[in-house]
Amino acid sequence: TGKKVGIVGATGAVGEEIVGCLEKRGFAVSELKLFASARSAGKVKETPMGEVTIQEFSLESARDCDFVFLAVGGDFAKEYAEKLTEGSGPIVIDNSSAWRMDPDVPLVVPEINLEACKGKKLIANPNCTTAIAIMALYPLHKEFGVKKCIVSTYQAASGAGAPGMNELLDETKKYVTTGEMPANKIFAHPLPLNVIPHIDVFQENLYTKEEMKVTWETRKILDVPDMAVSCTSVRIPTMRAHSEAVTIETEKPITTESARKVLEAAAGVTLVDDPEASKYPMPLTATGKYDVEVGRVRANDVFGEHGLDFFVCGDQLLRGAALNAVLIAEGLVASGVEADAVAA
């Protein structure tokens, strides 16, 4: 047995990680279909499930799957996601922002709100920045009630996909070898030796869209529509793990110890918090890990006995994208929600 799985955008950074996560999580795949642009179609790809010939996307072929992961842009997802799910079509897990805020589409982190998928065939994966921070925010919210949340991010090049990672590496090599910084294409400015407080487009309220995604998506996933959330998003010259400094104000009193206890027990979180031993979350140590690392946990007195600061790092391509998507599929199969959705 096993499921027929399609990945659209299979040659991109997230698409490739989805293949890896399916294998490492032991997701039973009876057939793997890899869809990419005409340029890659016909190429044979070695995968842990055997050799797969990449196909150009067609609705017909993708609809003949049980699960389809969309790891492509929002325009594609807008055009095809619903067409894919119609009738006997597959469950679609979309990594783009196209459907995230649609009230009829669940926005899911499986450890938090898998049940929101019930009866739904189109499911949205959150933005990486939200997905990583919320692994720590959710258990703290459950225990202490988060009233206000201020996030400052340090985001890796992988947020802009393989082209972003390549640009950072190429610019760095060129700069180190020639002393000249080549022209940037993917990021708004050269990234090596720099930080850029500009990710995605500026909105009327002077926040960027990336920053507003943290506000909108955190509220939707935690189901607290009026939670006060403010974010400043910054691109830094790291490869593939996002870091975020988070300050919260809670309903109930919170201490460093009580927060640590909650985080230690939380699913998807590894507490890395031994300042004396210089142990705290870092992009280099969080890279390649399924859990996010959380540390620098400390009560602050800005909010009396109701304030906490912490630092979280998570692999942007895994927890922030591919792993979350695969865990949704896994959770649906295990809970039988998938069968309900297909029957609905």
Ligand code: 2RA
């Ligand atoms: C970024 N969050 O880091 C975006 C990618 N979804 O650019």
